[in-house]
Amino acid sequence: MTLAKEKTLADQVRADFPILHQEVNGKPLVYFDNAATSQKPLLVINTIRDYYEQYNSNVHRGVHILSAKATDAYEATRDKLAAFIGAASRQEIVFTRNATEAINLVAYCWGMNNLKRGDEIILSVMEHHSNLVPWHFVASKTGAVLKFVDLAPEETFDLEQFKKLVSDKTKLVSIVHVSNTLGCINPVKEICEIAHKYGAKVLIDACQSVPHMPINVQQIDCDWLVASSHKMCGPTGIGFLYGKLELLRSMPPFLGGGEMIADVFLDRSTYADLPHKFEAGTPAICEAIALGAAVDYLNSIGMDKIYAYESELTGYLFEQLGQIPSIRIYGPLPKIAGLGRAALAAFTAGDIHASDLSTLLDQEGVAIRSGHHCTQPLHRHLMTSSTARASLSFYNTREEIDIFIKALKETLDFFGGLSS
Numbered sequence: 247m248t249l250a251k252e253k254t255l256a257d258q259v260r261a262d263f264p265i266l267h268q269e270v271n272g273k274p275l276v277y278f279d280n281a282a283t284s285q286k287p288l289l290v291i292n293t294i295r296d297y298y299e300q301y302n303s304n305v306h307r308g309v310h311i312l313s314a315k316a317t318d319a320y321e322a323t324r325d326k327l328a329a330f331i332g333a334a335s336r337q338e339i340v341f342t343r344n345a346t347e348a349i350n351l352v353a354y355c356w357g358m359n360n361l362k363r364g365d366e367i368i369l370s371v372m373e374h375h376s377n378l379v380p381w382h383f384v385a386s387k388t389g390a391v392l393k394f395v396d397l398a399p400e401e402t403f404d405l406e407q408f409k410k411l412v413s414d415k416t417k418l419v420s421i422v423h424v425s426n427t428l429g430c431i432n433p434v435k436e437i438c439e440i441a442h443k444y445g446a447k448v449l450i451d452a453c454q455s456v457p458h459m460p461i462n463v464q465q466i467d468c469d470w471l472v473a474s475s476h477k478m479c480g481p482t483g484i485g486f487l488y489g490k491l492e493l494l495r496s497m498p499p500f501l502g503g504g505e506m507i508a509d510v511f512l513d514r515s516t517y518a519d520l521p522h523k524f525e526a527g528t529p530a531i532c533e534a535i536a537l538g539a540a541v542d543y544l545n546s547i548g549m550d551k552i553y554a555y556e557s558e559l560t561g562y563l564f565e566q567l568g569q570i571p572s573i574r575i576y577g578p579l580p581k582i583a584g585l586g587r588a589a590l591a592a593f594t595a596g597d598i599h600a601s602d603l604s605t606l607l608d609q610e611g612v613a614i615r616s617g618h619h620c621t622q623p624l625h626r627h628l629m630t631s632s633t634a635r636a637s638l639s640f641y642n643t644r645e646e647i648d649i650f651i652k653a654l655k656e657t658l659d660f661f662g663g664l665s666s
């Protein structure tokens with residue numbers, strides 16, 4: 247008698263992702279570029295189609311039935327997101343174009359108005375460009391000083407150094423939750439606790455955590471948190487900013503125009519209440535509604551289950567990559583990662599250029615990313631100009647890791663026997 251193999255999470259959900267079932271260069275697609283953008287389940291794809299086929303209409307302003315339906319669906323996503331990340335109120339969720347715009351909103355509306363010469367902003371060397379460049383703008387305009395948390399020896403966030411950097415001068419700490427390059431999960435709750443003792447505000451870049459693990463903003467106690475829909479099974483063109491209610495209330499609007507006003511006169515205007523104060527102009531309606539479908543989809547699986555399955559995949563990925571001596575993986579090993587490690591591995595192999603690795607892997611149907619992954623300062627810090635990155639999601643399988651490893655070994659052998 248043979249025992250039936252237990253179905254993994256990926257086995258259960260793969261049929262929901264039509265894009266995964268295709269050949270690339272004559273080989274079955276192995277999509278390992280999830281940190282750049284995730285694939286979309288049928289529920290999201292059908293939601294987009296239903297919207298345009300059945301109730302495409304502008305929101306908030308119309309009384310007709312299509313507009314009412316679009317408005318209800320659009321606003322329902324706000325409720326879903328508030329529940330998904332444990333916000334205290336739906337008014338704390340602001341739709342933006344992506345996470346980048348959400349960080350810029352905080353930089354312009356809070357940073358430019360609340361920081362002055364000599365105030366300090368603490369970032370880390372592992373930040374994505376979208377959590378660096380807006381603060382460059384703020385620093386050069388206000389005279390605030392940027393300080394950077396370094397890496398601990400195991401290539402994680404150096405909490406001990408952070409404790410030394412933070413002081414009464416610190417007004418803002420803006421830190422990535424999960425590094426898109428190192429894969430480390432940063433101790434955001436502890437960071438908030440320490441920063442708040444000094445009266446500093448904390449922004450968490452949760453682009454790489456919200457799609458992969460349960461998040462509760464009230465437990466973390468962050469002041470703002472940002473994420474992008476396209477990395478969490480939703481469409482591009484929409485992201486969101488979470489902010490504590492009173493803090494968002496204290497911030498002036500970002501963009502001016504329709505939707506964000508209470509009253510407009512020729513020479514002045516008053517503004518709508520939260521969250522509309524920050525949502526000028528016709529929003530990305532369909533995208534917001536489809537983001538709601540993505541949240542429904544993730545909830546139907548359960549974020550605990552997603553995190554547990556992806557952690558298991560991470561272990562297997564590291565076990566397999568660890569058997570190739572020429573591979574140098576950046577970031578902590580799963581077993582010494584403290585809070586855990588995301589299901590991604592950025593790596594180099596001897597002198598082989600990362601883009602050569604990804605080009606040859608593409609020939610085998612394996613999609614990985616190469617480059618600096620928008621963390622140029624981190625790459626400089628690690629003394630490499632680029633890395634190859636395999637990033638997984640809950641619809642990926644061990645079998646796909648095997649295909650990736652086989653293709654990688656063949657590629658390394660092609661470059662001169664680097665696989666063993």
Ligand SMILES: Cc1ncc(COP(=O)(O)O)c(C=O)c1O
Pocket residue numbers: 281282344345346347374376377422424425426451453454474485620
């Ligand atoms: C950690 C992190 N922060 C911010 C971003 C920016 O996201 P978006 O381009 O969707 O605004 C990314 C995207 O790769 C990311 O990985």
